[in-house]
Every structure is written in structure tokens, then in C-alpha cells.
Amino acid sequence: MRRAFADTRFGPPAVGVASLLLALALLEALIAAGVINGFIVPRPSQIIAAIPRIIVEEDVLDRFLQTALEALWASLLLTVVGIGLGMLLFRFRLLRLATETWVAALASAPVVLMYPLFLVIFGRSATTIVMIGFAAGLSPVILKTVEGFAGTRKVLLDVGRSFRLTNTQLFHKILLPAALPTIFVGLRLGLIFAMINIVGVEFLINFGGLGQLINELAERYDLPGTYGAIFFVVLVSVVFFFCAERIERWLRPGM
Amino acid sequence: MASSTVPRTTVVRSSAQPGGREEHALEVENIVKRFETAEGTVTAVDGFSLSVAPGEFLSVIGPSGCGKSTLFNIIGGLMGGYEGRVTVSGETISGTHPAIGMVFQEESTFPWRTVIENVAFPLEIIGMDKRARQMRARHFIAMVGLDGFELRFPSELSGGMRQRVSIARTLASEPRILLMDEPFAALDEQTRLLLGDKVLQIQQDLRQTTLLITHNITEAVQLSDRVLVMTYRPGRLKRVVKIDLPHPRDSEVISSDAFGRYVAEIWHDLRVEASLGMHEDESRARNEKSKR
Numbered sequence: 001m002r003r004a005f006a007d008t009r010f011g012p013p014a015v016g017v018a019s020l021l022l023a024l025a026l027l028e029a030l031i032a033a034g035v036i037n038g039f040i041v042p043r044p045s046q047i048i049a050a051i052p053r054i055i056v057e058e059d060v061l062d063r064f065l066q067t068a069l070e071a072l073w074a075s076l077l078l079t080v081v082g083i084g085l086g087m088l089l090f091r092f093r094l095l096r097l098a099t100e101t102w103v104a105a106l107a108s109a110p111v112v113l114m115y116p117l118f119l120v121i122f123g124r125s126a127t128t129i130v131m132i133g134f135a136a137g138l139s140p141v142i143l144k145t146v147e148g149f150a151g152t153r154k155v156l157l158d159v160g161r162s163f164r165l166t167n168t169q170l171f172h173k174i175l176l177p178a179a180l181p182t183i184f185v186g187l188r189l190g191l192i193f194a195m196i197n198i199v200g201v202e203f204l205i206n207f208g209g210l211g212q213l214i215n216e217l218a219e220r221y222d223l224p225g226t227y228g229a230i231f232f233v234v235l236v237s238v239v240f241f242f243c244a245e246r247i248e249r250w251l252r253p254g255m
Numbered sequence: 256m257a258s259s260t261v262p263r264t265t266v267v268r269s270s271a272q273p274g275g276r277e278e279h280a281l282e283v284e285n286i287v288k289r290f291e292t293a294e295g296t297v298t299a300v301d302g303f304s305l306s307v308a309p310g311e312f313l314s315v316i317g318p319s320g321c322g323k324s325t326l327f328n329i330i331g332g333l334m335g336g337y338e339g340r341v342t343v344s345g346e347t348i349s350g351t352h353p354a355i356g357m358v359f360q361e362e363s364t365f366p367w368r369t370v371i372e373n374v375a376f377p378l379e380i381i382g383m384d385k386r387a388r389q390m391r392a393r394h395f396i397a398m399v400g401l402d403g404f405e406l407r408f409p410s411e412l413s414g415g416m417r418q419r420v421s422i423a424r425t426l427a428s429e430p431r432i433l434l435m436d437e438p439f440a441a442l443d444e445q446t447r448l449l450l451g452d453k454v455l456q457i458q459q460d461l462r463q464t465t466l467l468i469t470h471n472i473t474e475a476v477q478l479s480d481r482v483l484v485m486t487y488r489p490g491r492l493k494r495v496v497k498i499d500l501p502h503p504r505d506s507e508v509i510s511s512d513a514f515g516r517y518v519a520e521i522w523h524d525l526r527v528e529a530s531l532g533m534h535e536d537e538s539r540a541r542n543e544k545s546k547r
């Protein structure tokens with residue numbers, strides 16, 4: 001029987017690229033036809049043409065690395081602190097019941113608007129940006145970690161108990177691998193929140209990275225350049241998502 | 256056809272070794288288990304006793320809600336807070352015991368481990384080196400007929416194959432007693448019969464003492480040397496049926512007249528209990544509806 005196109009290795013990525021190209025072509029046509037105002041939204045062809053220019057003239061690669069590094073630090077903090085707090089909340093039910101609502105409320109808090117407070121604490125530095133990114137992404141990581149551990153099927157734990165596993169073995173051999181897919185969902189969500197806030201704060205405090213570049217280009221009304229810089233922000237996310245997926249597959253095979 | 260009605264507090268001695276002095280592989284004495292619920296105290300198991308001789312295949316059958324799984328968890332050491340005693344070769348146990356290997360009703364393979372890693376799991380826990388445990392795991396994988404699938408993940412296998420992985424994993428820990436809780440419940444009838452053959456063949460090859468908890472009469476008669484029938488809540492011992500069908504046995508046995516007679520006999524007892532359960536479920540549903 002022929003394999004479905006969706007199950008082939010290159011099928012889904014090919015459809016993804018084709019869809020993107022189609023959307024860009026449609027946008028190009030709509031702008032050319034005057035349906036969308038070309039002074040507000042630049043043509044995709046102009047954005048593509050602006051990319052080599054901003055790479056040469058605006059130091060995009062350095063800025064890309066700076067934003068990526070800030071995102072990396074924020075993700076490391078999210079992984080260590082977020083998963084750690086999630087484990088704590090899972091372990092102590094009272095603590096979970098007492099704080100879960102607050103943690104969930106934190107997810108909707110506009111952390112980025114607290115940047116003056118972070119500036120006072122950490123100064124106008126990359127640390128401020130990393131800490132805001134971290135604070136913004138913390139909530140989903142904690143909540144999904146709790147959900148992952150709590151959602152482990154009882155029968156798997158019973159299997160562990162029937163083989164007389166110690167509590168540490170039960171955690172390492174069963175609870176953690178069973179919870180990993182949900183924990184990674186939390187990490188991805190946390191990373192999205194962190195990225196938005198990192199670029200937002202770079203933009204607001206005009207400090208390094210792609211956010212500052214977007215600010216500068218927008219001030220100059222260089223719209224193709226602005227959208228070109230946004231493309232690099234998306235690229236940072238793509239790189240991080242790709243890495244997260246690889247790490248997840250390595251840690252949790254068989255998915 | 257040998258059968259007898261047994262008082263609820265009597266320990267049912269194995270027919271394989273008549274007399275009271277022989278050592279049983281497993282003995283369960285006068286188990287009482289109560290649960291506190293919103294409606295009050297519910298007695299799930301009341302004075303249940305049994306004994307299993309070494310190498311014997313014993314089934315416990317009863318309607319849904321009769322406390323079969325409670326019994327499984329108590330014998331396996333996963334549930335405490337009961338009255339009575341569980342002994343393995345004369346030693347009283349509380350909690351899990353290395354002599355008892357459990358196979359669960361629910362799909363219980365680890366999805367992040369390959370077949371061989373799943374089967375080698377108990378050997379990994381006891382610290383056996385990788386080479387030795389993989390060799391041992393391969394032996395048990397072949398025993399359940401899954402050779403060639405060692406490197407597959409459970410998601411790539413059918414339900415019946417996954418249950419065979421679970422059985423191989425439990426066998427790999429080389430338990431003296433195999434305790435199974437409706438291991439084929441989620442499978443279709445044909446797979447269930449074929450898997451029954453496989454379990455029977457393994458049990459006969461290893462002379463594995465086996466206690467099967469089930470609600471399936473065909474399965475119980477096909478596999479067992481004796482079948483204990485439980486009453487509906489609270490779970491008590493209602494009757495013991497000795498299955499005198501020839502060994503070695505396979506699923507072909509279901510076409511024999513004797514098999515049909517055993518099934519009919521057990522159903523005769525079980526029907527009353529199952530009806531009780533059904534009526535109680537209906538009246539509970541009616542009460543809940545009227546409360547709303």
C-alpha cells in the first residue's frame with residue numbers, strides 16, 4: 001500500500017514551504033493591486049530585498065546572536081527554576097492548591113510593563129532583558145510541569161512499585177519520562193512568552209539585539225528593513241523550537 | 256466435574272496437593288477490605304481465602320464490582336489497610352514482594368522504551384549489566400513470540416503485542432508467582448484466545464504458579480486448573496470448580512463438550528451475582544437521577 005504523503009519525511013515540510021510561498025505571493029498580489037496599502041505593509045519582495053542590506057549595514061548577525069543568547073539564558077532559567085518549582089508544587093499538594101491560581105494569573109500579567117522595576121534592580125543591561133523574559137515564561141512551565149507529573153498514568157507507577165522501585169528510581173525511571181512531553185509543551189509556551197518579552201524589552205529600553213534594531217528601523221520608517229528584522233526574530237524562535245524538539249526526542253524516544 | 260461450595264472463611268486448599276500440611280506457593284487468609292465512601296463504609300472483600308499450589312493455574316472469577324481488582328492489589332502488595340494475611344511459601348508478606356510478578360489489566364508498557372528495554376526493565380533495576388540483561392530479555396521476548404520486534408516502540412505494536420511485552424517484562428523478573436488482573440480484557444476475542452494459548456504454553460513450560468483475576472468465563476476455563484467464583488459485593492468465595500480438562504491444553508479445548516459444561520456450570524453461579532450487580536447499578540443510577 002502507498003504511504004500517505006503526510007507520513008513521508010519531506011511531505012509536511014514541503015507543504016509548509018509551499019503554503020508560505022503561496023501566502024507571500026498572495027500578499028504581493030494584494031499590495032500590487034492596491035487592496036492593501038503599500039506604504040503601511042511593504043511588499044514581500046521588498047522585505048526579501050532588504051534582508052541582505054540590513055545584514056551588511058545593521059549588524060544583524062551580531063544582534064541575532066545577542067537576542068539568541070538572551071533567549072538561551074532565559075530558557076535555561078525557565079528549565080531549571082520552572083521545572084524545579086513545578087516539581088515542588090507537585091510534591092506538596094497543599095502548596096499546589098494554595099498557589100496554583102496565582103501562578104496561572106501570572107501568565108496573564110503584562111510582565112513587560114514592569115520593565116522600570118527590573119531596570120532599577122538589574123540596571124540597563126542584558127540581565128534585565130533575560131530576567132523579564134524568564135518571569136514572563138515561568139508560569140506555563142510550572143503549570144505544565146505539575147500537569148505532566150500529575151497526569152502520569154497510575155498503572156505505570158504501579159508497575160514501578162511492583163518491581164519495588166525506590167522513590168528516586170520511580171521518579172527518574174517513570175515519573176520524569178512520562179511527564180516529559182507535557183513539560184516540553186510548557187517549555188515551548190514559556191519560550192514563546194520569553195521571546196516576545198525579550199524583543200519587547202530590547203525595543204523599549206533600546207538596548208542591543210533585534211528589538212533595538214526593529215525600533216531604530218521603525219523610527220527611520222524603513223518598513224522593509226523593519227519586517228526583515230522581524231524575520232530574524234522569527235528565525236531565533238525557529239532555531240530554539242528546532243533545538244527543543246531535538247532535545248525532547250533525545251530524552252523521550254518512541255513518540 | 257469436581258466442584259464444591261465453600262464457606263466464606265474456609266481456606267481453599269489446592270487440589271493439586273491434597274492434605275493440610277503441604278507448602279503453598281501463595282496463601283490468602285480471611286481477607287477483609289473496607290473502603291470509606293461518602294455513603295458510608297463499603298466492604299469490598301469479606302473473609303476471602305484461597306491457596307495456590309506450586310505450578311498451579313488458579314483463576315478467580317466474579318462479576319464487575321465484586322472486589323477482584325482489590326484482591327489483586329492486596330495480593331500484589333499495592334494496597335494496604337486490610338484484615339487477614341497473605342503468605343508466600345509460608346512467609347507472611349506486606350507490601351510488594353519479589354516472588355510476585357504482576358501483569359496489569361491496563362496497557363502498561365513504557366512508551367519511551369523499546370520492546371527490549373521494556374522487558375529488560377526489572378533487570379536494569381536490580382543492577383544487571385546491559386549485555387546480560389539484554390540477553391535475558393531476548394529470551395523472554397522470544398518466549399512470548401515477539402522476536403524480531405526488539406527495537407520497536409510500543410506505539411508501533413498492536414494491543415495484543417503490547418500485552419505480551421508486559422507479560423515478558425514480568426516474566427523477566429522471574430517471579431515465583433505470576434499474578435494477572437484481566438490481562439486480556441482490552442483485546443478482541445480471537446487475540447484473547449491466541450494469547451491465552453501463549454500464556455498456557457509459558458505456564459506449562461515454566462511450571463509457573465499463576466493466579467488470574469478475570470470476569471471472562473471462557474478464559475478462566477481455558478487456562479485454569481481451578482476456578483474460584485466470587486459473590487457480588489462484598490466479594491466472598493462462592494464456589495470452587497476444579498477443571499479436569501487434559502494437559503497440555505490450547506484454545507481448541509473450547510470446542511469440547513466438557514468445556515461447555517464447565518462454562519455452563521460457572522455461569523449458573525455467576526449469573527445470580529452478575530444480576531445482583533446489574534440491579535444495584537440500575538438502582539444507583541435511578542437514585543442519582545432522582546437526586547438531580
